[in-house]
Amino acid sequence: MREKQFAEMVFSLARKRGFDDCEVLIFNHREFEVVVSKGKIENYTDASSKRVTLKAVKDKRSSFATTEILDETSARFLVESAYENFMITDTLDEDDIWAERPAKEPFEYEDAFERLSVREKIELAKTMEEKCLSYDKRIQNVIMSAYGHQSSEVRLFNTKGLELAETFGYGAAFVYLVASDGKKPKRGFRAMYGSQPSDINVERVALEASSEAISQLGAQSIRSRKYKVLLRRDVFAQLFFAFSSIFSAEAVQKGLSPLKGKLHQKIAVESLNLIEDPFFEKLPIKRSFDNEGVPTTRKSFIDHGVLTTLFHSIKSARKDNVKPTGNVFNQRCVPLNVVLPEGSLDYESLIESVDEGLLVIAFDGLHSGVRPVSGEFSLGANGYRIAGGKIAEPVEQFTVSGNFLDVLNKIELIGSDCEIVSANWFGPSVVVSELDVAGG
Amino acid sequence: MLEVSLVERVINYGVSKGAEFVEIFVEDRFDTRITLIDGKIDSASSERDFGLGLRLFKDDQQVYAYTNDPTEKQLFTMVDRLIEVLQIRSAEPRIVNLTNLDVKNSHMIVLHPLEVSKMEKARIMKLAYEGAKNYSDLISQVVVRYWDYDQKVFIANSEGTMASDRRIKTRLMVTAVATKDGEQESGFYGPGASMGLEFFNFHDPRDIGAEAARIADRMVRAEYAPAGKMPVVIANEFGGVIFHEACGHALEATSVAKGASLFANKLNQKVAADCVTAVDDGTIPNAWGSSNIDDEGTLTQRNVLIENGVLKSYLVDRFHAKKMNTKPNGCGRRESYKYIPTSRMSNTFIAAGKYLPEEIISATDYGLYAKRMGGGSVHPATGEFNFAVMEGYLIEKGRIVKPVRGATLIGKGIDVINNIDMVGNDLARGQGMCGSISGSVPADVGQPTIRVKELIVGGRKR
Numbered sequence: 001m002r003e004k005q006f007a008e009m010v011f012s013l014a015r016k017r018g019f020d021d022c023e024v025l026i027f028n029h030r031e032f033e034v035v036v037s038k039g040k041i042e043n044y045t046d047a048s049s050k051r052v053t054l055k056a057v058k059d060k061r062s063s064f065a066t067t068e069i070l071d072e073t074s075a076r077f078l079v080e081s082a083y084e085n086f087m088i089t090d091t092l093d094e095d096d097i098w099a100e101r102p103a104k105e106p107f108e109y110e111d112a113f114e115r116l117s118v119r120e121k122i123e124l125a126k127t128m129e130e131k132c133l134s135y136d137k138r139i140q141n142v143i144m145s146a147y148g149h150q151s152s153e154v155r156l157f158n159t160k161g162l163e164l165a166e167t168f169g170y171g172a173a174f175v176y177l178v179a180s181d182g183k184k185p186k187r188g189f190r191a192m193y194g195s196q197p198s199d200i201n202v203e204r205v206a207l208e209a210s211s212e213a214i215s216q217l218g219a220q221s222i223r224s225r226k227y228k229v230l231l232r233r234d235v236f237a238q239l240f241f242a243f244s245s246i247f248s249a250e251a252v253q254k255g256l257s258p259l260k261g262k263l264h265q266k267i268a269v270e271s272l273n274l275i276e277d278p279f280f281e282k283l284p285i286k287r288s289f290d291n292e293g294v295p296t297t298r299k300s301f302i303d304h305g306v307l308t309t310l311f312h313s314i315k316s317a318r319k320d321n322v323k324p325t326g327n328v329f330n331q332r333c334v335p336l337n338v339v340l341p342e343g344s345l346d347y348e349s350l351i352e353s354v355d356e357g358l359l360v361i362a363f364d365g366l367h368s369g370v371r372p373v374s375g376e377f378s379l380g381a382n383g384y385r386i387a388g389g390k391i392a393e394p395v396e397q398f399t400v401s402g403n404f405l406d407v408l409n410k411i412e413l414i415g416s417d418c419e420i421v422s423a424n425w426f427g428p429s430v431v432v433s434e435l436d437v438a439g440g
Numbered sequence: 441m442l443e444v445s446l447v448e449r450v451i452n453y454g455v456s457k458g459a460e461f462v463e464i465f466v467e468d469r470f471d472t473r474i475t476l477i478d479g480k481i482d483s484a485s486s487e488r489d490f491g492l493g494l495r496l497f498k499d500d501q502q503v504y505a506y507t508n509d510p511t512e513k514q515l516f517t518m519v520d521r522l523i524e525v526l527q528i529r530s531a532e533p534r535i536v537n538l539t540n541l542d543v544k545n546s547h548m549i550v551l552h553p554l555e556v557s558k559m560e561k562a563r564i565m566k567l568a569y570e571g572a573k574n575y576s577d578l579i580s581q582v583v584v585r586y587w588d589y590d591q592k593v594f595i596a597n598s599e600g601t602m603a604s605d606r607r608i609k610t611r612l613m614v615t616a617v618a619t620k621d622g623e624q625e626s627g628f629y630g631p632g633a634s635m636g637l638e639f640f641n642f643h644d645p646r647d648i649g650a651e652a653a654r655i656a657d658r659m660v661r662a663e664y665a666p667a668g669k670m671p672v673v674i675a676n677e678f679g680g681v682i683f684h685e686a687c688g689h690a691l692e693a694t695s696v697a698k699g700a701s702l703f704a705n706k707l708n709q710k711v712a713a714d715c716v717t718a719v720d721d722g723t724i725p726n727a728w729g730s731s732n733i734d735d736e737g738t739l740t741q742r743n744v745l746i747e748n749g750v751l752k753s754y755l756v757d758r759f760h761a762k763k764m765n766t767k768p769n770g771c772g773r774r775e776s777y778k779y780i781p782t783s784r785m786s787n788t789f790i791a792a793g794k795y796l797p798e799e800i801i802s803a804t805d806y807g808l809y810a811k812r813m814g815g816g817s818v819h820p821a822t823g824e825f826n827f828a829v830m831e832g833y834l835i836e837k838g839r840i841v842k843p844v845r846g847a848t849l850i851g852k853g854i855d856v857i858n859n860i861d862m863v864g865n866d867l868a869r870g871q872g873m874c875g876s877i878s879g880s881v882p883a884d885v886g887q888p889t890i891r892v893k894e895l896i897v898g899g900r901k902r
Contacts (some may be wrong), residue, residue, distance in 0.1 A: 037698055045524055045875075049491065064485035066507045074488070079467050079767055081486030086563040091480045134596045143700045169685040178700060178821040182484060185702075185822045220610035254477050255581040255617060258624065286748040365826035366574050367875075369817035369848045369898075373617050378898040380826035397824070399898025401667075436900040438667030 006052070006070045013079040014056050014159075019086075021097040022056040024156035025291055030111070030169070033148030034118075036125040042144075046118075055097070055292075056082040060382050062095035062315070088392065095315040098324075099160035102295035103287040104279075106166035112196035113149035113171040121147050124173065124202050131206035136214050146342035147173045147202070156293050164293055170284035179213035179274035186394075188213025189362070193423045197253050215384075219396035221440030222385065225281050228357030228412075229400065229437075230350055230386065233429045234421035235360050240274075240338065241425070242366045243375065244402045247301065248333040249310035251372070253319055258405055259307065259373040267307045268408035270345065274302040276311075276335040278326070282426055283337045289326065296326035296336065299439040302408075311335060343414030350415045350431055352389035358437065359384045359391065360400060375390030375404040398439035407432055441466045442492070442510060444538060447596045450515045451536050454496055455598050457523045458531030461497035461758075463597040465735065466510070467777040468626045469589060470554060477583040480572070484558065493775040494518050498526045502759050504780045538596055541603035543732045543739070546725050549608050551637035553588035559635065561586050564612065564645045571649030572616045576657040580619035582583060582649065587611045588636075603737040609728065609882055610639045611871065614649045618656035625662075625845065627655025628814070628830065632871045632882070634726045643710035655812055655831045657844045665847035665899030667831055671798055671807035672849060672895045673835065678813050678870030680902075682884035682892075683718055683790050685816040685825040686853040691745055691753075692771075693760035693783040694877065695820035702823045702854050703751060711751045712857035715793055718746040722770055722786035726873040729786040729884040736772035736781050738779045743769050744858070745788075757783040775879025789886030793863025795890035800862045802838040808847065808897050809833040809840055815872065823853035848898040856892055864889035 007024040014022045022388065028050055035043040053066045056079070061087035067074040113121075115119065129145035151169025174191035190209035194200045231239065251257040259267070278287045278296035287296050292314050301309050311327035311334060312320070329334050351359065364380035378401040385392045415428035447464050454462035491508040494515065505518045505526050508612025567585045572582040588610040596602040617623050629651040633639050649878040674682055687703070695701035703711060712718075722740030724730050733739055737757050743753050756764060757772035759781060773784035801809060809832065816827025829847045833840045869886030 014818045040499070041501040041503060041525070044501075044522075045505070045780065046521060047504075047506040047778070049506065049508050049778065054880060062483070064483065066485065066487040068488065068490050076489060077486075082556050085474075085484035085486060088474070088558045089484055091482045093482070122525070134522045141698060141700050141821065143695075143698065151850070172483060187819055187822050187824075254583075254623075255619075256583070268609075358584075364819070364824065365815075365817050365828065365848060368817065368828040369826065371626060371846075376846050378828070378846050378900075380824065380848060380850040380898070382824075397852070397896060399826075399850055399896065401848075401898055401900050418605075436667065438896060438898045438900075440669050440896060 003070065003155055004157060005073060009072065009075045010054060010078055011159050013075055016081050017079050019056040019058045021159045022054060022295065023156065025053045025095050026155045027051045028153040029150065031150045032123050033146060035124050035144050035146045036129050037142065037144065037419060039121065039126060039129065046063055054078040054082050056084055056086065057095055057097055060094040060096065061086060061089050061091065063089055067225040093315050094318045097158050098293040098314060099162060101162065102289045104295065105290045106164060107168060107286040109151060109167040109169050110168050111149060111151040116197055116244055128173060128175055128202045128206045132175055134208045135207065135210035136219055138179045138181055138214060138217065139210050140178050142175065142177045144176045156387060158293065162293050164289055166288060168285050169176050170195055171197065171200060173202050173205050175205050175209040177209055177213055179217055179229050181217045186213050186216035186219060193284060193420050216394045217383065219394035221397050221435065222395045224438045226434050227437045228354050229432045229435045230357065230359045231360050231430050231432060232359065233417060233419055233427055235363055236430050237421045237425040237427060238363055238366055239404065242370045243372060245372050246375065247335065248313050249316035249320060250333055251314045252310055253316055256373050258373065260372050262307050263310060265307060266305045267405060268302055268305040269411045270305045271414060272302055272408060272411055273300055273341050275300050275339040275341065276337065277339050278336045280337050280339055280426060282420060283424060285337065285423060287336055290328045292324065292328045294324045294326040306411065337424045342416040342418045342428050345413055347415055347429060350413055350429055351391060353413055354386040354389060357386045358395065359386055376400060377404060398437050401438065403437040409411055410434060441468050441592065441594050446512055448538050450519060451596060451598050453516060454519045455534050455536055456531055457519065458528035459496040459498055461598055463495040463595065465493040465777055466594040467591060469591040471589040472553065474558065474561055474565060474586040476569055478581060479569050481562050489776060493777040494522065495780065496526065497523045497759060498528055499583060500763060501526060502780065505702065506777050536598050536600055538602040539600055541601050541737060543603055543605060545732055546723060547634045547730060549636045553608060553610055553636050554590055556637045568612060568614050568645035568649035571646030572614055572653040575650045575653035576618065578618040578620050578657050578660055579616050579653050581617040583615045585613040593735065596705050597737060601737050603733050605732045607731050608634060608636055609636055610637060612645060614652035616653040616656040618660035620660045623660060625656055625660040627652045627659060630871060632728045634728060634730050650847050653679055658831060659845045662843035662845040662892055664901050665808065665844035665897055666901045667897060667899040668894055669894050671804055671891060671893055672810060672897065673804055673807060673891045674810045674813065674887065676864065676866045676888050677697065677868040678885060679810065680789050680870065680887035681813045681816055681827050681872065682856065683887060684785060684788055684885045685818040685827055686851065686856045687718065688785045688788050689818045690820040690823060690853050691755055693754055693756040693764060696754050697760040697763045701823040706751050709751055710749050711854065712746050712749040713860045714749045715750055715863045716746055716857055716860055717791040719744050719791060720771065720785050720788045724787050727787045727869065727884050728882050734770050734772045735774045737766065738768050738770045738772060740770040740786065755783040755785065757781060773878060773881050775881055779879040784878060784881055785874060785877060785883050787869060787884035789867065789869055790863065790888065790890065792865050792867040792888045795862050795864045797864045797866050800864055800889050801835060801840060801860065804835045804891065805837060807835045809835050810849065818853065825853060826850045844899065846899060852894045856895065859893040860890050861893050862891040
């Protein structure tokens with residue numbers, strides 16, 4: 001069944017069921033990934049799938065249902081399930097269906113990775129593995145050498161006459177490996193993201209993952225105390241995303257975020273600017289509207305240390321009497337792309353600025369060692385000790401603890417080593433004046 | 441879900457093209473998720489997933505494709521594309537006839553979730569809310585999440601096996617937030633089972649809410665945990681996450697087969713302290729991590745992993761079984777048809793020992809008592825693991841003296857299981873979601889109270 005025809009069938013059933021308005025959101029997803037190990041294809045996935053979500057509103061209350069099949073039975077399932085869900089929903093928070101067309105033209109993503117043949121992509125993954133193994137004989141095991149890409153077409157139809165469509169996607173390569181000197185194995189990881197194959201330099205991925213693992217060999221434990229900490233760009237991004245839910249207005253309204261009462265106040269050092277930019281040229285994913293059909297916008301949500309806005313869905317915006325910010329993705333209200341503008345010092349100068357401290361290159365347990373309601377975290381980490389402005393030796397088996405809002409206030413220096421470190425973060429490394437470290 | 445004759449044709453087509461192994465996995469699944477915030481049902485959603493995954497092996501290589509439009513034409517095209525990737529040029533003729541695997545259902549369901557009204561589910565959630573809210577004046581917010589699902593799977597492969605299973609799970613998860621002097625802390629409790637709504641005949645929703653609130657209430661009054669190496673007593677039930685992270689993942693064939701595990705090539709060797717016996721058992725009636733068959737159509741079984749400190753077995757899926765020259769033992773799992781299955785844990789626990797939990801604490805001069813654990817993660821190749829302590833206390837001179845918060849425990853797998861020096865007699869299991877390359881799957885972790893001689897506690901106080 002054609003998508004628009006399906007949406008119209010759902011609308012007609014929903015009207016009969018007594019819903020005031022509704023919206024059908026359809027994702028057509030394409031996924032390709034090849035994982036190579038020891039020169040052989042260990043995992044290979046080539047797939048496409050569909051996902052349809054109904055948001056139905058009655059008496060300003062919304063309810064949801066999702067299916068993966070487009071037929072009349074599914075249309076009935078969506079409407080009947082949404083109706084049952086409506087019957088139990090008793091929140092006083094009002095929701096709505098969006099009517100305004102975005103001013104910006106929808107983005108079109110042409111998946112350039114599809115132009116590479118399957119064989120070429122397999123070869124790229126194999127090349128990466130070979131480059132790692134030939135980098136140093138102590139590279140013992142390339143656990144995964146992967147190359148992949150995904151793209152989605154999103155289509156939105158609603159009873160307020162809005163009909164939108166756009167495509168987005170990205171490609172990525174990553175390597176996860178282990179080096180060993182016969183005593184203790186150490187790991188290396190590197191991923192690279194882009195919107196076309198030329199953005200992804202597999203040789204560099206291999207080189208950086210390999211050199212990281214080798215340089216970690218012989219890692220020592222460290223003493224528990226406070227240290228000045230240089231958070232490498234990817235590590236700072238990971239820490240931010242572990243706490244990104246605290247910027248959701250709904251979390252603040254419900255008392256689930258430490259940012260309650262902090263809007264328009266200084267929450268970070270003056271030198272810190274964080275920009276949510278759904279159109280940022282260098283990042284692969286671009287969106288002109290969010291999953292509620294609301295136009296996305298570029299905004300400095302932390303501007304010279306001041307929290308200027310929270311991320312609003314239609315529902316949370318109504319409650320605060322503001323405009324929704326176009327940040328609803330995957331049923332959460334989160335930033336799509338985050339940009340931390342560069343500071344003045346390059347990476348080497350950041351290291352030189354630290355007389356005695358730690359360089360953190362990996363955090364573990366980011367899903368469990370963080371408490372979004374309080375901002376507290378305690379995370380396993382790996383890195384190097386810095387002494388006299390130079391990297392002294394690799395260190396392991398330590399934890400870094402603190403409070404995320406405290407970290408934002410203790411950023412001393414922001415680097416100029418900006419890079420795309422995940423599909424949705426572009427930024428540099430930062431020096432944090434003091435964090436609690438526990439070691440052996 | 442799909443005509444058997446079509447499945448047979450597709451498998452035979454793959455075999456005729458030269459695949460060593462062809463597997464079809466079909467899934468039809470309904471999920472219900474309801475969220476209650478601040479005493480009100482905030483959102484409710486229903487979901488139906490339907491799709492098919494096709495997997496082929498040849499010469500130690502594995503390829504996969506999935507679709508939610510499994511027409512005959514689409515399936516044959518998928519086979520052709522995967523054969524092309526494997527670069528298979530020749531085939532020996534062979535005909536596969538499918539026969540049904542006899543699968544007995546060990547997980548009886550009484551109140552089927554799809555037959556219970558959402559009103560009733562909402563009522564249960566409100567009881568949990570009351571249990572949490574009424575626990576203490578410090579409770580400032582309560583979030584209750586209800587989740588059930590009904591997953592039907594059908595698996596057929598070129599070995600001629602055809603098997604079906606239906607997995608029904610119900611879970612209630614409560615997060616309570618306590619606020620005191622401007623500071624907030626949260627507590628979480630989320631039991632579940634392979635049951636329908638009869639689950640709540642065994643677990644009063646008010647008690648589930650109260651437990652989450654109790655943790656938040658204790659922790660908001662707590663000071664920061666100490667930092668550094670010290671003995672750690674880990675309580676029973678969800679405390680078993682330590683074995684799950686520190687050892688369980690490293691015993692999965694996914695890591696072992698490629699030598700990316702510290703337990704590789706150590707079968708029948710001493711790897712842990714004598715007091716450690718650990719089991720993974722996917723057959724436990726109505727347990728959260730159980731199923732009758734795994735997602736590769738193998739009957740689940742009880743696998744003794746470590747017996748009195750000696751490594752007895754790995755967790756082995758089909759693809760890696762061949763590489764390891766052994767048989768799959770019923771642990772090939774996947775989140776959905778969108779994932780390639782691999783070896784995973786189901787219900788994993790350390791077996792009961794001889795000590796009373798109180799004896800373990802009184803035998804500890806100084807250390808941390810981890811009463812409730814949060815989640816964790818591990819790098820099987822290096823053994824480095826971490827997990828969060830959700831509710832902790834300081835032990836001094838054999839007594840629990842005060843609550844402490846904010847600690848993560850880290851260490852290396854082999855060190856930890858060698859450093860377990862006391863095992864209690866109070867075995868219990870807790871429920872969680874385990875994430876790995878084949879997605880997120882329900883898993884029980886479990887243990888009696890244990891003591892680890894030395895672990896790094898990632899607190900703040902020196």
